Amino acid sequence: MGVFGILWDELIGFFGINAWIEMFKSGDYNALLTYNGFLSAIGPLIPLLLTIEIIRALVFGKFRKKDYRIIFFIYVFNRFVSQFISIAAVAFCIGLFARYAVIKTSFSLYWLIYGYIVWELAHFVYHYLAHKVRLFWCLHSTHHAPEHMNLSVTHAHFFLEAPYADVIRTSICILLGVNPPLLFFIMFIDGTWGAFIHSGENLLKDGRLGFLNKIILTPSHHRVHHAKNPLYMDTNFCNLLNIWDKVFGTFQPEKNEFPPEYGITREMNTNSFLDVYFGEITALWKDVRKAPGIKNKILYTIMPPGWSHTGDHKTARLVRNNFLSETKTGN
Numbered sequence: 001m002g003v004f005g006i007l008w009d010e011l012i013g014f015f016g017i018n019a020w021i022e023m024f025k026s027g028d029y030n031a032l033l034t035y036n037g038f039l040s041a042i043g044p045l046i047p048l049l050l051t052i053e054i055i056r057a058l059v060f061g062k063f064r065k066k067d068y069r070i071i072f073f074i075y076v077f078n079r080f081v082s083q084f085i086s087i088a089a090v091a092f093c094i095g096l097f098a099r100y101a102v103i104k105t106s107f108s109l110y111w112l113i114y115g116y117i118v119w120e121l122a123h124f125v126y127h128y129l130a131h132k133v134r135l136f137w138c139l140h141s142t143h144h145a146p147e148h149m150n151l152s153v154t155h156a157h158f159f160l161e162a163p164y165a166d167v168i169r170t171s172i173c174i175l176l177g178v179n180p181p182l183l184f185f186i187m188f189i190d191g192t193w194g195a196f197i198h199s200g201e202n203l204l205k206d207g208r209l210g211f212l213n214k215i216i217l218t219p220s221h222h223r224v225h226h227a228k229n230p231l232y233m234d235t236n237f238c239n240l241l242n243i244w245d246k247v248f249g250t251f252q253p254e255k256n257e258f259p260p261e262y263g264i265t266r267e268m269n270t271n272s273f274l275d276v277y278f279g280e281i282t283a284l285w286k287d288v289r290k291a292p293g294i295k296n297k298i299l300y301t302i303m304p305p306g307w308s309h310t311g312d313h314k315t316a317r318l319v320r321n322n323f324l325s326e327t328k329t330g331n
């Protein structure tokens, strides 16, 4: 064995990846359901996760000044905790659902295409619910708070959002037969593209990427998703392949006459961390408290943002439909 072979063995041994490789080879993920098996698969990933988070933070320039040291550690810690809960949740869902998979797939180009279409469906389900169920919107709204688009928006997330997203996406993918190595590969592509589509106008003036705009989801489509213009509200939920937006009628291209206005419709203080992070939770709490009867209180948490027990709804669907019918009649 050459030097690189030995180094590689050391590396995967150090990070405990061999336990995962053995599991991939056997296709038996039941170990993830026992406490000891789960810990031995997940535990050694900690140094790997921490290294990745530190490298990411350095790449994104969070470590430039000494003054930022505390923020840097908070940033790394938050990302690390969120990633760790996420990976633990993913591992648990694999252990739980792998045996119920409707088909068996392998790591090949053919299955990659199938896997990606399934992944996009799972992403659509998670993202659609994040916008249409008020409780989930409380977790997702932090990502929609920024009023400018740039790559750092990729990192604007409530720390519990990734675990919740990954539970939904992993469960659907595993049940529909996407095998774990394929799933992790797709997650890697998705994460990379998912960051890139947050390129702002400073970096990429026209986000349409030429002819690609007709084939895949581009930064232009995701700018539309982040916009609060009535025409753009609650559209473009996909990430790389926008087939499901086209199937479910939520596809909306960018129109030159309506430049995206980023942010959310509620009055908010975008300079306040508390408002960006907890503002929607506070607003939901206020509505639940004043709602008459237990039924209305529950409805506030599960109905779309803008739903009101008085019948005076201001949901994104209504705002968009009103806009579309007004522009159609020429008003």
Ligand SMILES: [Zn+2]
Binding pocket: 127, 130, 131, 140, 144, 225
């Ligand atoms: Zn969204």
Ligand SMILES: [Zn+2]
Binding pocket: 143, 198, 222, 226
């Ligand atoms: Zn986004």
